[in-house]
Amino acid sequence: EILKDPHCGAFAVIRLCSYFAAYFALCGCVAFTPRVGVLWTLALVGERALSGLAVATFPLAKNTGLAHTFATAADxxxxxxxxxxxxxxxxxxLTALxxxxxxxAAGCVFARYYVVAKKQFGGVxxxxxxxFLQKCEIWMLAALAACQWLGVL
Known part of the structure; x- marks a missing residue:
C-alpha cells in the first residue's frame, strides 16, 4: 500500500523540490569568506526582523492563528x-559591507509580501x-551570488 498525503499535491512537491535545487545551486555558487559570512548573518537577522515588522504592521487576515496571537499579545x-x-x-x-x-532584494520581496498578503489573503x-522568509532568503542568496559573480564582492 502506498501512503499518500492528501494535503500535499503533486505541484507542491515539484515546487518544493525546485526550491531546494535552486537553494543548493545558489549555495554552491557563493564562495564563503569572512565578509560573506557576516553579510549572510546580518541578512538572516534582517529577514526575520522584517517578518516581525510585518506581523506588527500589516493587517491580519484572521482573528486566529499564530500571527494573530503574536500580534495581539505584544505592544x-x-x-x-x-x-x-x-x-x-x-x-x-549590510550596505557598508x-x-x-x-x-x-529584501525590500522588493517585502513589498511583494505586503501586496500579496493584502490583495489575495486580506492580511498576514x-x-x-x-x-516571506523563504522567498526573502532565496532572493538574498541569489543577490549575494550575483554580486560575487559580477565581482562586486
Missing amino acids: RVRVRQVLAALCAMLAVG GGWALVL TGDLAGW
Missing part, C-alpha cells in the same frame, strides 16, 4: 519602533510569514 507600536530601527541598522550595516543588493497569516 504593536513599540514592536514596530524597535524592529524598524533594527531593520534600518541592519540595512546600513557592500551588501546593498541583499538590502534591495503565520503561513504567509513563513512564505
